[in-house]
Amino acid sequence: MTSPRPARAVSRPGLIETVIALAMVTILGLSWGLADIGRLSRLILPDADDMMRLAQIRDWIGGQAMNDWTQYRMAPPMGSPMHWSRLNDLIPAASILTLTPIFGRYLAELVTVVGYPLLLLFVSMLLGARIARRLWGERAGVPAVVLAGLAYPGTTLFIPGRIDHHALQVVAIQIAVLALMTPGRVAATIAGLALACSMMIGLETAPQVVALIGVAAVGWAVRGQRDSARLTMLAAGFTGLTLVFYLTMRPTYWSDTLCDAFTPASASAIILVSGVLALLAWLTPRLTSPWQRLGVGASLGGLVIALVLARYPACMTGPYGQVSPFLRIRFIAHIDEANSIFAQTLWWRMVSLAGLMAAGLVACGWTTWHASRRWPLWAPIAAVVVVSGLITLSQVRGVYIGAPLSVPLLAGWVVTARRDGRPLLVVAAWLAGAGVTYLVVPSYIDRWLNPPPAALLAKGRAAYATPQMACNSGDTWEQVDRLPAGVVMAPTNMASYMIGATHMKTVGAGYHRNDRANMDMYRYFLSPPGVGDPIVRAWRADYVMFCPGDFSEIKVERTYPNSLATVLTHGGTPPGFVRVPLHGTPLRLYRRLD
Structure with missing residues (x-):
């Protein structure tokens, strides 16, 4: 395939993309919801974290303080501090409070736990389409919307009941990517705000945040004075909103020994990084060559890392550094998303989880080869996909960010195949870009190679239910x-x-x-x-x-x-x-x- 023509100026998201996204979200929401209606109707949510999140939201609505993240019904009577911020609780809590006088508490909670993830899916699909249109032109919007609705395993974050914070992180990273692809100071400020939100929600996306800041810094190193104002505004948005969070949402359990969420370590790192970005922008007239700017930027970035690790040594051992060695072996090691993709025991499960991520990495290479001169446009999204792919080698959770962000790159294959007028290539591009391909095809192959016993088939879906x-x-x-x-x-x-x-x-x-x-x-x-x-x-x-x-x-x-x-x-x-x-x-x- 050859590369698409350079993108034209991007208009507002097209009506047809919005209609398709709304239709797909409705169809997916109904199918997902009906498949789990027995539990959802009783407010039993798909994942243990979703249930704990619902408990946290109820406690907050019930009067627990904004900055008190303690779960008092765990390890009573003192309770146990949680590492989740209130940022992801804002919309669900507001929804429940708004709907309760109209429908009653039960229906308000039911509508919220079903509707909130689907709302985020709708926003994520439109953001994916907008990014694709920036990359490949107007014709990429529709393929991107459709592929976003099929982007397994990323779509599992948006099923009804999934009110945990990962879906909101996907949206925050998408906003940051789109903003960094867009010229202007306002877009740079929005990127900084989105990155601050992502860090406040949770540190799972810290590697992607670092990658995006690195892309912005490289852009400044190459373009110099043309990007100095953008770098300043990125820093302003990043540190400004973090300071707002510090003043309004700083948790009562605020310890230097933690490096797993919004903590002194992460807040200090954000302020230092923002200070370095602002300093680099100020030094631009004195740094006359790209290599000078790159060298100074890399040196100051390395100094920030050294200072944070020296001041907060807990960050050297990661978020689970304070967990007992026994629990790291007997508990943490058996959390699926915290282990390498190669730790999967079933080959088809490995393919289903990593297939779209792998396709996205191939699309990164293809884009780099065929559109190298347009690197400022695709570098932000490529950085996120590559970093997510590397994370997947050690932790499966990397695919949950990487899969949705791969979609705009893969939409370029569909656009190119259509332009070349090759029907078989068009079909291949659609299949390669659809995450469900990597779920359905390998699972059917496995069942064909290893057919389940007749007694198991007779039980239907119940046979595959976990304890x-x-x-x-x-x-x-x-x-x-x-x-x-x-x-x-x-x-x-x-x-x-x-x-x-x-x-x-x-x-x-x-x-x-x-x-x-x-x-x-x-x-x-x-x-x-x-x-x-x-x-x-x-x-x-x-x-x-x-x-x-x-x-x-x-x-x-x-x-x-x-x-x-x-x-x-x-x-x-x-x-x-x-x-x-x-x-x-x-x-x-x-x-x-x-």
């Missing part, structure tokens, strides 16, 4: 919620659901700042029956909860054959507890006798 999904089915949590309130000792799989769906409290839950309580939870379940009783008494636990399949990731029956978890797996009862009858669910709940 966690089974334990969250029906009116399980309504039954639990009718019991007297108390503290529950529960494995991480169920703890967030219990907090989000009932009035119970839990000792451990799958959040790295809750280290001491998580360690006690593991000690209790992995010790022989009766040995962990002092732990239960210390936490004043009233209940023990267990879902068949808990601790299966560490092969508990083999690694801890004499443990309480193994006894519970085989239907036993914890010493000193009696089973509470729950109907229509495999979830088991035990009440303390004394």
Whole structure:
């Protein structure tokens, strides 16, 4: 394929793109929502983090302070500090508060948890189309919109109920990319604001933020005085909004030992980076060659990194540096998105997760080769895709940013194939740019090579339900919620659901700042029956909860054959507890006798 002609001036997003995006979001939302209607109607959300997010939003609406991110029903009575900011809670909380007087609290929450992710998907699709039009011209908008709706696994962030912060991060990075592709000081300011929002939401996108700042700095090094004002405004937006966040949303748990969210380390890094960008802009007249500017910029950037690491050594060990070594091995190592794409045990699953990301990387190379002179236009998006691809080698979460951002590049293949008038090439371009291709084709090949037993096929979708999904089915949590309130000792799989769906409290839950309580939870379940009783008494636990399949990731029956978890797996009862009858669910709940 040859490269498309240079993009013409970009107009406002076309009506046809908006209509297509709205239609696709409606169709996808209905299909996703109906597929999970049983749980969504009971406000049981797709992921444990979504349930905890709903609990955080409810607590905030209920009067918890803006800057108090503590989850008080986890590790009671003091609670456990969370690393999530309030920024992602703003729209859902505002939606619930607005709709409650009209529809009542239940419907207000239901509309919000269904509508908020779909709203972000709609915005993301239009942003992808706008970026594609900047790259390839007006004809790229429609292909980009369609491919964005098919951009698995990125689309999994936008399904109804996914109210966690990752979808908003995708949108923030897209805004920053589009702004950096657009000339002018206003666009540079918008880019800085979007980057500040992304860092405030969470540090998962810190590598992409660094890459985009690097692109802006390289652009300044090459163009000199023409970009100095843009660099100044980028710095102003970046540090200005961060200071606003510091004054209004700085969490009460503000420690130099943390480097996992909006912390002294990240705030200091943003201010220092912004100061360096402003200094470079001021020094532009004195730096007469691109190599001088590049050398000074790289030196000051390296100095900032050194200063931050020296002042905040916790950043050298990453966000999980303070997690107990045992939990890093037994818990963190089994979080799917925190591990390399090559850690996937099923080949087709690896292809489905990384396929679109790989296609995006190929598209980066193709764009670089065929449109090298237009590098200021495609460099921001290419930087994000390449960095996301590198992250995927160590953490699967890289694909969730990289897949949606690959779409505008891949839309260029469709535009080029259409212009060349080759029908087979057009079909190939569409298939290569559609993320669902890498999901559907490999899974069908795997089922053809390894057909499931007839008995499994007879069960239909239920055969592929995880134990966690089974334990969250029906009116399980309504039954639990009718019991007297108390503290529950529960494995991480169920703890967030219990907090989000009932009035119970839990000792451990799958959040790295809750280290001491998580360690006690593991000690209790992995010790022989009766040995962990002092732990239960210390936490004043009233209940023990267990879902068949808990601790299966560490092969508990083999690694801890004499443990309480193994006894519970085989239907036993914890010493000193009696089973509470729950109907229509495999979830088991035990009440303390004394």
